[in-house]
Amino acid sequence: MNATSLQALRTVNSFAALPEDFYTRLAPQPFKHPPRLLHANAAAAALIGLDPSALRTPEFLAVVSGAAPLPGGDTLAAVYSGHQFGVWAGQLGDGRAHLLGEVAGPHGDWELQLKGSGRTPYSRMGDGRAVLRSSVREYLAGEAMHGLGIPTTRALALVVADDAVVRETVETAAMVTRMAPSFVRFGSFEHWAAARRPDLLRTLADYVIDRHYPECRQAGQGSPVAALLAEVSRRTARLMADWLSVGFCHGVMNTDNMSILGLTLDYGPYGFMDGFDAGHICNHTDTGGRYAWNVQSSVAHWNLIRLASALHAIEPDQDALRAALDGYEAAFLEHWHARMAGKLGLAAWQPGDETLLDDLLRLMHESRADFTLSFRRLDGLPENCPEAAEPAGRGAAAGQDQGGEQGGEQGGGAPWRRFLDLFVDRQAAAAWARRYVQRVRQDGRPARDRVAAMHRHNPLYVLRNHLAEQAIQAAARGDASEIETLMRLLADPWREHPGMQAYAEPAPDWAAELQISCSS
Ligand code: AMP
Ligand code: MG
Numbered sequence: 001m002n003a004t005s006l007q008a009l010r011t012v013n014s015f016a017a018l019p020e021d022f023y024t025r026l027a028p029q030p031f032k033h034p035p036r037l038l039h040a041n042a043a044a045a046a047l048i049g050l051d052p053s054a055l056r057t058p059e060f061l062a063v064v065s066g067a068a069p070l071p072g073g074d075t076l077a078a079v080y081s082g083h084q085f086g087v088w089a090g091q092l093g094d095g096r097a098h099l100l101g102e103v104a105g106p107h108g109d110w111e112l113q114l115k116g117s118g119r120t121p122y123s124r125m126g127d128g129r130a131v132l133r134s135s136v137r138e139y140l141a142g143e144a145m146h147g148l149g150i151p152t153t154r155a156l157a158l159v160v161a162d163d164a165v166v167r168e169t170v171e172t173a174a175m176v177t178r179m180a181p182s183f184v185r186f187g188s189f190e191h192w193a194a195a196r197r198p199d200l201l202r203t204l205a206d207y208v209i210d211r212h213y214p215e216c217r218q219a220g221q222g223s224p225v226a227a228l229l230a231e232v233s234r235r236t237a238r239l240m241a242d243w244l245s246v247g248f249c250h251g252v253m254n255t256d257n258m259s260i261l262g263l264t265l266d267y268g269p270y271g272f273m274d275g276f277d278a279g280h281i282c283n284h285t286d287t288g289g290r291y292a293w294n295v296q297s298s299v300a301h302w303n304l305i306r307l308a309s310a311l312h313a314i315e316p317d318q319d320a321l322r323a324a325l326d327g328y329e330a331a332f333l334e335h336w337h338a339r340m341a342g343k344l345g346l347a348a349w350q351p352g353d354e355t356l357l358d359d360l361l362r363l364m365h366e367s368r369a370d371f372t373l374s375f376r377r378l379d380g381l382p383e384n385c386p387e388a389a390e391p392a393g394r395g396a397a398a399g400q401d402q403g404g405e406q407g408g409e410q411g412g413g414a415p416w417r418r419f420l421d422l423f424v425d426r427q428a429a430a431a432w433a434r435r436y437v438q439r440v441r442q443d444g445r446p447a448r449d450r451v452a453a454m455h456r457h458n459p460l461y462v463l464r465n466h467l468a469e470q471a472i473q474a475a476a477r478g479d480a481s482e483i484e485t486l487m488r489l490l491a492d493p494w495r496e497h498p499g500m501q502a503y504a505e506p507a508p509d510w511a512a513e514l515q516i517s518c519s520s
Helices: 042-047 052-056 058-064 132-147 186-194 198-212 224-245 293-311 318-344 353-367 371-384 414-420 426-443 447-455 465-476 481-491 509-513
Strands: 023-025 036-040 076-078 081-084 087-091 097-105 108-115 154-166 170-180
Touching: 036 052, 036 058, 036 481, 042 052, 042 132, 042 154, 052 058, 058 154, 081 186, 087 186, 132 154, 132 170, 132 465, 132 481, 186 198, 186 293, 198 224, 198 293, 224 293, 224 318, 293 318, 318 353, 318 371, 318 447, 353 371, 353 426, 371 414, 371 426, 371 447, 414 426, 465 481, 465 509
Parallel strands: none
Antiparallel strands: 023 076, 036 154, 076 097, 081 087, 097 108, 108 170, 154 170
16 A cells, blocks of 8 residues: 555665764755645655655645655765766765655665755855756656666656756756665765775675675675675676667766666766767766766776775775676676667677677767667668669669669668668668678567567667757746656657657757756
8 A cells, every 4th residue: 555645654764874974964955935846756656655646745845845854754965075077076975965764665765865955064165956957857867767777866756946046047946856775876985985984984885785785795705895896896887888778978977976776876967869979978068078978888997996996995805806896897798788689689699790780880970870760770671671782873863862872772661761861871871781681680580579679679769958958948937748748758768659759859950059067
């Protein structure tokens, strides 16, 4: 039976049971103006056993706007440190977030955290607030990632108020309630190593292992701390392969934004790529491209090395730590290949497939072909491939000249042409597609099975920047219908939703002008 009020939830507050060094207990700062619930997420509520009817109550709004504590919760802001853009940044912490408490739900324990909930001892120069624009983006992203089957924090509620927040311009204040089994970051460990407090580092490691990685204590695992590092490495490697496989860029992969659970955490200037650029930088502020799409996996490894060196303060066996990190690349490749075999519709990854994939990515890069559609449109190639290359010049004679195209690549069914439409050099794309078709035929899988499997790996809808922007603009007018539409669509991005073709289209020209920066 679902709880119909927050009052009926059972709280456990395990993080708050740690020594007070780890946090500061304090209440959120409510807005000056009356808050309005823009959207609440029934799917996230279900995780904590909260009935959808509870989301419409004044009691719920009071909690998710920071005006009232979570019943049974222990409200606090946590301290952590981190490396930002490769440089040690010292102490950071929840500068605009409050952990409301931890709920024991039917689907495990979930921490509820407000973001944009006012100043804390860790705010430094910040105002403790978040703007509507970035809050809508964070709210949507958690559910979009979850819909794609990628580990992530979830979003429970989005609240807005008329309070003014000064960024480059004056903007509207908003608050997101996020959920995760834990918000502990790599930087939470770095904090105690830098503070030369191995005792507290040990306390934190024990806490994380006991609650989230109990298997690390099993006999035969060797040092639990090294086992923890190995498992975090493995999860992080898989996460990177997940991100890359959907064209996702995080934008600010600082160690304070790296989840110890391998979740996608802290959605700021993230982006799902439209036209594929291997070196795509989604964060306008990241001028050096430190967090470009194609370096995310190696940056994650660098971040893991920072975590390892923090853990060294409590794990003197350097070889064990090094061995734990060594598993990273193999875990990444294994998951990347599995993901890519799925996207290409191959029964299993074979060594020669690397070249096939690289060549596709190169063609996509050269044409800035739409990332999502390039993969989605592979599904019809084998059945629509023009069987034999026609003599040179035939296409031109038929009035289908595509810049000296040879081999009659304008033949083939509509799906074949729709794939080629994504590329500037159609001839090169067609030559690749013929190789691809040959490879697919080797598997000998029935088309129906193959296509069904491909549609579970290649989303039709992703949270493109322009879609998020439309939702933001509507939200600014008090209209949450676009948020609702996107939440529904992105929860199941694999199958075609009738009447939603516009949401599957490549970005319109105006989207190129959108600049997403760290400002939030
Ligand atoms: P981020 O880059 O968003 O992950 O934030 C890095 C650090 O800055 C974290 O410690 C945040 O809590 C803090 N921070 C970001 N924005 C604000 C703000 N408006 N007010 C207070 N602290 C902030
Ligand atoms: Mg952060």
